[in-house]
Amino acid sequence: MEQVHRKRKASKSKPEDAFNSLSDNVITNILDRLPLEKAVRTAILSRNWRCKWAMLTQLIFDKGFFEYVRGLVGYKRFDEKCISRLLLHVNGPITKFVLCIPDNIVLDVEDINHWVLFLSRKGINELSMINMHENALKLPTSSFSLLNLKHLKLRNCYLHPAPIDCGFPNI
Incomplete structure (x- = not known):
């Protein structure tokens, strides 16, 4: 007795993917x-x-992030441009931003200034800057333009006094 093998046509509808839905x-x-x-x-x-x-909506650049980037092939030293590139790709609002700078990582103050200015346009609510270096980190005066800020945590960082009629109205 011969068996007849029939070919089934593939279904044109895709199976439901739980993650994509x-x-x-x-x-x-x-x-x-x-x-x-x-x-x-x-x-x-x-x-x-x-x-x-x-x-x-939450970007946390902590010790684990810096160790991960340093472990990537081809990175002999940390390149702060990777943080800038990540920030440029974020589409919507950023509600929380944490930057924990380990003592073995050197970041350019100008880059940090640009990041703070960028965050001021993203409606940030919570900002934490933790500097593990010996020398205190001077934050830019653009920090006072973070008008939606409700929580500010600074460690080994400082701000010059705010100009008159400036400051953090929601803190």
Whole structure:
């Protein structure tokens, strides 16, 4: 007896993908809970996820982030341009920004000034600057333009007194 093998035609409808059907709010909430370097790495999951990390609302540049970047092939020293590049890709508002500068990493003060100015346009609510170096870090006067700021944490950083009629109205 001969068996007849029939070929099945592939279904034209794609199977339902649970991750791709999530709303942007849910995805952002999930990504905000991941360490920054892992949230960015979700771009490799699929074509649909390539730019999802750019919806992050919380950016935390901590010791783990700096160690991860230093461990990448080709990085002999930390390049602060990677933080600038990450910031330029973020689409929406940034509610929380944490910069914890380890004592073995040297950042250019001008770059930090540009980051603060950038954050002032992103509606930031919470800012933490933690400097682990011996010398205090002078923050720019553009820090006073962070009008939506509700929480400010500074460690080994300083600001010159605010000009008259300037300051942080929500703190």
